[in-house]
Each structure stands twice: as C-alpha cells, then as structure tokens.
Amino acid sequence: MALSDLAIKTAKPGAKPIRLSDSGGLYLEIAPSGGKLWRLKYRFGGKEKRLALGKYPDVGLKDARERRDEARKLLANEVDPGENRKVQKAAKAERAANSFEAVAREWIAKYTPTWAASHTSKIVRRLEMYVFPWLGGRPIAEIAAPELLAMARRIEGKGAIETAHRAMQNCGQVFRYAVATGRAERDPTGDLRGALQPVKTKHMAAITEPRKVAELLRTFDTYQGTLSVRCALQLAPLVFVRPGELRSAEWEDVDLDAAEWRYIASKKGNAHIVPLSHQAVAILREVQALTGGGRYVFPSARTSDRPMSDNAILAAMRRLGIAKDEMSGHGFRAMARTILDEVLGFRPDLIEHQLAHAVRDPNGRAYNRTAHLPERRKMMQAWSDYLGKLKAGAEVIHIQGRTAA
Secondary structure, eight states, rough: OOOOOOHHHHHOOOOEEEEEEOOOEEEEEEOTTEEOOOOOEEETTTTTEEEEEEEEESOOOOHHHHHHHHHHHHHHHHHHHHHHHHHHHHHHHHHHHHBBBHHHHHHHHGGGGSSHHHHHHHHHHHHHHHHHHTTTSSBGGGGHEEEEEEEHHHHTTTTHHHHHHHHHHHHHHHHHHHHHSSSSOOOGGGTTTTTTTOOOOOOOOOOHHHHHHHHHHHHTOOOOHHHHHHHHHHHHHHHHHHHHHTTTGGGGGTTTTEEEEEEETTTTTOEEEEEEHHHHHHHHHHHHHTTSSSSBBBBBBBTSSSSSOOTHHHHHHHTTTOTTTTTTTHHHHHHHHHHHTTTTTTOOHHHHHHOOOBBBBTTTTTTOOOHHHHHHHHHHHHHHHHHHHHHTOOOOEETEEEEEE
C-alpha cells in the first residue's frame, strides 16, 4: 500500500531500522535514532542496488516520488542512477575546481612569494570586489569576451576607468595561467583590446631643473619634524624608488656593509637591487640608531609594527612649503631619469634598470636584477655626488638648453 503524509508523520522508530514501502521500489527508512531517509531499491546489471533520495522532512513524499520517477527513467534508458549520480558529482566538483575564482586563487598563491605584499593585496581586493561576484563561480573555460566586457562596464560605470583596465589585465593573467595548466583553451581578454574607455594619463609633479633641485634639497635639510621623516626625505632623491617601497623598507633587506638594498619591487613583483651611495649609507646609519631594532627602516609614528604612512613624506613636503603641483612623492623618479640622461649622460638602459622597469636584451629576454650592477653602482654614486654639489651651491650652467651643474 502506498504511503501517505500522515503515516510518515506518525511513524515511530524502533530498536532496529524500519522500512515503510511506497511503490516502484521507493521506501522510507526510519533509524532507531528517529532519522528518516528516502531510498530507492532497484536492479541493474543483475544486481540489487539502493539509491539515497534525501532526508525527510527536507524531501517530502511528493518530491521523493518525483526523484524515484527520474531514476526509473534513467533505468529505462539502461543508465544506472547510482553511477550517474557519481558522474554528476564528479563533474560538479571539477567545475568548482576549474571555476574562475578557484584558478585565480591558485594563480595568486603560486606567485605571492615573488610579489610584494602590497601588490598581492591590491590584486586580491580588486578581484574580490569587481570580478568574483560576477565571474567567480563560472567555469573558466566557458567564460567569453562579452561576459568580461560586462564586468568591466560595471567598473567603468562607477567612474573607475583605470581600475577597469587593471581588472581586465588581471583577468588576462588568470586566463593565461589557465591555458598553461590545461583549464582553458585561450585568453578571451585579447578580443577586447580597444573596447574599454582609455585611461587619462596622469603626470606626477616633478622638479627636474637642477637649480630648483638644489633649492629642494636644501629645503629638506631644514625639516624640523621627526628624525625618521627627515631621513626619508633626504634618502628619497638619492635612491628614487617608488614611494611605497621607500616607506615600507625593511632592515633585513638592507646591507649597509655591502652598500645594497635588495627587495621585491612593488609594481612588477620582481627582485630589485638598489646600490647605496656613501651618502645614502650615512643617512641609513643615522636612522638605524633610532629604528634599527625594529622591522621597518621608517616605521609608523604610532607603532613600530607598521611602516610609515603613505602621507607622511607628502605632508612633510607641504609643511616645508613645497606645493602639490610642484613635487610629488613619485617625482624623484622623474627627476633622476631626466637629469641622469640629459645632464649626466648615463645610458638609458642603466637608468631604466635602476627604476625597476623591465629592460630586455637583444633577444627579447628580460635582464636579471644583477645586470650591469657595477655600472649602476657608479651611476648611483655619481648621482649622489652630483646632488651634493648642487645642494652645496655648485655653479649651474646650461647644457643643450637645460640647466646643469
């Protein structure tokens, strides 16, 4: 006799499992603990088998019968419903393992050891905010260019044009990793070249005239704030690294005896070497007396567990009367690039190396971090000597339409 909802609700457990039969092989198994589970008994390949169809009351009588009927349709087509469930479960697991988010996080985990922590956190945050909510659960091999464009359009709609470009760039990196690991056939971001709104180029304010550079350096020496900030101000033009790299410098990466600072460049995640001039070493030894016992060369004023804030050097320059449109924290890089090339006459490839920019050999391969290191040491010392002469008031002359000492 077929089961009824009333019979199921009033059924009591016993000392041993109880089976209440319905029809077509469907029955409800009641455990001694009181739990109720739907099962289907069927034969396939000459063997008796059982298939779990869900727990009662999560799966009611009507739903259990529908699941039974679906299983019997498979049997009619000579498909074992138990084996079919295993295949479907495996396919679901594979889809989850090969989802865009799963592959992206695998890519991030692989390259995190070679990236600066700030670089990693920016990528993770960008993907979690703008990409994963829309594409994270999709099988990466099934994602097409229109879906990527729709994702980027949402970011553009917020006015974040540069973020849209960076998100698309990160997606391309994930797709290329998926291709390399056999999870996708191609990178669809290549189909979207020119589809996004162009990014407006922002020029960082920089002082590149030697006479004004001299005034700037002398102004830095008058700073009356903390020793840590004054030393950061004085070191910034000598090493011309990115602002975030300077403020997050760690003592374990600095070798004053070897006059070297080795770290992971924040933008590309590549290992980078900064040869330290005599003047740079002197500044670092001065601040070492204050901060050498901690992790950071320039720690936060509030706690030594964090680096100096990104606003500390900028705020110091503003207090010294250096306007925002006159000099930025990034401006020391433009200053060095311009004067080293046009005034001091150093080779552009040496300058680009020292700026931690990608430089390739004649065969198109990227040079490693130690490339031309002896020449770069000479350049960095010559640069510091030149700045010292400017600050001391060396005669300034014009060279090819530009001012030089």
